[in-house]
Amino acid sequence: MKKNIIGIIGVLIFISVFAYFGQNLFMPPKQGNIETKPFWIVETTPEKLTVFNITLNESNLEDLIFVLGNRLSLSIFEDAGSNQKQLEGYIRETDVGGFTARVPFTLQTSDAQIEEIMTFLTASKKSTSKRTIYEIPEEFHARFYGNIIETIAFIPMAVSLDETVILGRFGENPIKLQEKDKGAFHYLYPEKGVDVSLDAKGEYQSVVQYISPNEFEEKVLAPLRDNDAEEAPLLQR
Structure with a gap:
């Protein structure tokens, strides 16, 4: 059993080192x-x-x-x-x-x-x-x-966004709405034209959407509210 544990740890170390030094092998060329x-x-x-x-x-x-x-x-x-x-x-x-x-x-x-x-x-x-x-x-x-x-x-x-990253990069006071039926969370910055959506279950990739600020109410906020999105508390407070 001890040998098996050591072997598993060795594999994990190898994977970690390869992921660090080999990550550029999987990066697409700059297009x-x-x-x-x-x-x-x-x-x-x-x-x-x-x-x-x-x-x-x-x-x-x-x-x-x-x-x-x-x-x-x-x-x-x-x-x-x-x-x-x-x-x-x-x-x-x-x-x-x-x-x-x-x-x-x-x-x-x-x-x-x-x-x-x-x-x-x-x-x-x-x-x-x-x-x-x-x-x-x-x-x-x-x-x-x-x-x-x-x-x-x-x-x-190659990276995952969470609430800490969102607040740190875009600001600490977004409007936070959750789609009905425990759907995705939306971190909304109307003055910046930014809508960051996170899947509540963590199954799907996060998406950062950009829309001109003068169109934000019509194209983002109104559709969310029309579909019964609800205010949600910030977890990082």
């Missing part, structure tokens, strides 16, 4: 063309938000690719029942401010542009929110390079 600041560095005015050198409602998809690289996926999401369609995308596993992350985003578009591309697409799958997804093949991506970035998010791949 963008400029260095970006960490995810908690957000520059805002009431009308503007800039993060990762991207200014919402000003920078376009071509700008985003220049900054974060071309590991790009684009899709049309159609809401069940309403038939409303949204152009969304994400940059797959790139370096963002020194962290490995996925970067989802939404793009401004027109009904005419969506209807034009829909003639080339077929439904590929259902998302977890029961939206139908139409994936856009890579050969059509250039059609959207001029589309403006509306919202952007940061999903860390």
